[in-house]
Structure formats: C-alpha cells, structure tokens
Amino acid sequence: GAVVSQHPSRVICKSGTSVKIECRSLDFQATTMFWYRQFPKQSLMLMATSNEGSKATYEQGVEKDKFLINHASLTLSTLTVTSAHPEDSSFYICSARSLAGGGSYNEQFFGPGTRLTVL
Amino acid sequence: SQKIEQNSEALNIQEGKTATLTCNYTNYSPAYLQWYRQDPGRGPVFLLLIRENEKEKRKERLKVTFDTTLKQSLFHITASQPADSATYLCALYQAGTALIFGKGTTLSVSS
Numbered sequence: 001g002a003v004v005s006q007h008p009s010r011v012i013c014k015s016g017t018s019v020k021i022e023c024r025s026l027d028f029q030a031t032t033m034f035w036y037r038q039f040p041k042q043s044l045m046l047m048a049t050s051n052e053g054s055k056a057t058y059e060q061g062v063e064k065d066k067f068l069i070n071h072a073s074l075t076l077s078t079l080t081v082t083s084a085h086p087e088d089s090s091f092y093i094c095s096a097r098s099l100a101g102g103g104s105y106n107e108q109f110f111g112p113g114t115r116l117t118v119l
Numbered sequence: 120s121q122k123i124e125q126n127s128e129a130l131n132i133q134e135g136k137t138a139t140l141t142c143n144y145t146n147y148s149p150a151y152l153q154w155y156r157q158d159p160g161r162g163p164v165f166l167l168l169i170r171e172n173e174k175e176k177r178k179e180r181l182k183v184t185f186d187t188t189l190k191q192s193l194f195h196i197t198a199s200q201p202a203d204s205a206t207y208l209c210a211l212y213q214a215g216t217a218l219i220f221g222k223g224t225t226l227s228v229s230s
Contacts (some may be wrong), residue, residue: 006162034217041128043222044163044208064198095218108218110155110162 002028007109008029013084014119021079021114023094029074030096034108035067038091050077083119091115121146123221125209131227132199140194140224142209147219149211152185152192157206157223167194168206199228 003026012018013049023033031061036044050056050071058064066088067115077096081088095112122145132138144153150171155163169176169185169192172212176183196203209221 004162036220041222043123044220046217046219049217091160107165107168110164113160113162115160 002026002096002098002107002109004094004109004111006092006094006114008114009112010115010117012117012119015085016083018080018082019084019116021081021092021094021116023077023096023111025075025096025098025109028096028098028109030077030098031074032097033071033077034068034095034097035069035077035079036093036095037067038093038113044093047079081116084116086118089116089118123147123209123211123219125207125221126224127224129225129227131229134200134228134230137198138196138203138226139230140207140209140226142192142194142221144190144211145212147190147211149213151212152183153160153212153218154181154183154192154194154212155208155210155220157208159206163208163210163220195220196226199226201228201230203223204228 005024007022020098035047038044047062048056048058050069052071056069071077091113095108097108123224124143133227153168154166157163167183169183180197204227206223208223210218
C-alpha cells in the first residue's frame, strides 16, 4: 500500500525557535497533502490543505504566518512552526491523497505523526 | 453546526465478544465514511471505507454499516482479541474536502 513518512518523529525545542516537519509520499505522487494536529484524547483537527505548487488553504483559527506550509513537489510537503510556544506542543500528522494509483481517488494515507514538545 | 460524534469515549469488553462502536453525524452529506485504527503515539491506519450507496462492508473480523437516513455508522469487531485494543476513529469525506474525524472510541479487550 501507499506509504507516507514524516520526519522527525519527535522533536523538543525551546520556546521562540522554529521547527520544520517533513512529510513525504514514498511510492506515489500526492497532489494534495493535509496537515492535522491532535491534542491528547482529542480528535485529529485539520489545520490546512495544500496542493502542489500553490498556496495552502488554512482552516479557520489556524494562523498561516505561524504554521508555514510548503508543498514544493508531488512527494514532499513541509510544515514549519515558527516562534514555537509551549501551547504549540502537540502531535502533528500529515496525510496525502493521490489521483493515480495508491488506492481509490478519495483515500487519504497518513504519516506516523510527529510529537512536538516546546519547552 | 456540523458534528461527528462517537458516543462512547471508552468501551471495555472481554476477549471473544463482539465490540460495536457507533458514529453519528449531523449536517454532513458524506460520500464516504471511513474507519481508522490509531495506537498511542501513532498516525491513523485505514481499516474500512463504505460509500453512501452501500449498506454494509466486511473485512475479515470487521464489519461496517452505513445508514444515511439515520446518519449513523456502526463498526463491529467480532471475536475480539486483546490485540484489537486501540482507539478507533470514524471519518467522513465530502466532495472537495479533507477527511473530518470524530473524537474516537478507545476499545480495551481483556483476556
């Protein structure tokens, strides 16, 4: 099946620094990638949707200047948390959707997640 | 407002029994409904997808039903095993959107 990887799996940083999380589709081309955030015992909350080569669309309440998303190629999207603060500590999960191969059109494949801890 | 509710936060059952999890939604018209398994500290893993024109789908010990009139899906695990212990997420897909998730039900199967 289609595989989505994320790097790093865990990151600890100091307050005020920026952190970049990479999401890669390993065996398919992802025309659309999604970033979710999950707090303990909560649902996955969609943060933004990005299509390759265009600007990301952010969900209401998500600061686009704080969570920078770049979808530069059909296999790579990055999420940069700028000037991170303790309240940004969460589990960040990316997801990728393909139009060709890798299952049905509507199937989203999920990465393993990145645990961000901001001290 | 739009809501997806998995109305049991936790479900405890004995090994060998059938686990039944419920997902209800309000103000959505999903083309697809999907169920995922999530283990602690991991991303969701796809289990089953059911389309709006399908009533039931099966895969090994798993069965999903979808009632668009009741706006409800039921997810069954038969002959449950301790290894089935995890959080199960219901997710809806509407055309042109990303998957939207319920909060999940944490299933614990005791031996």
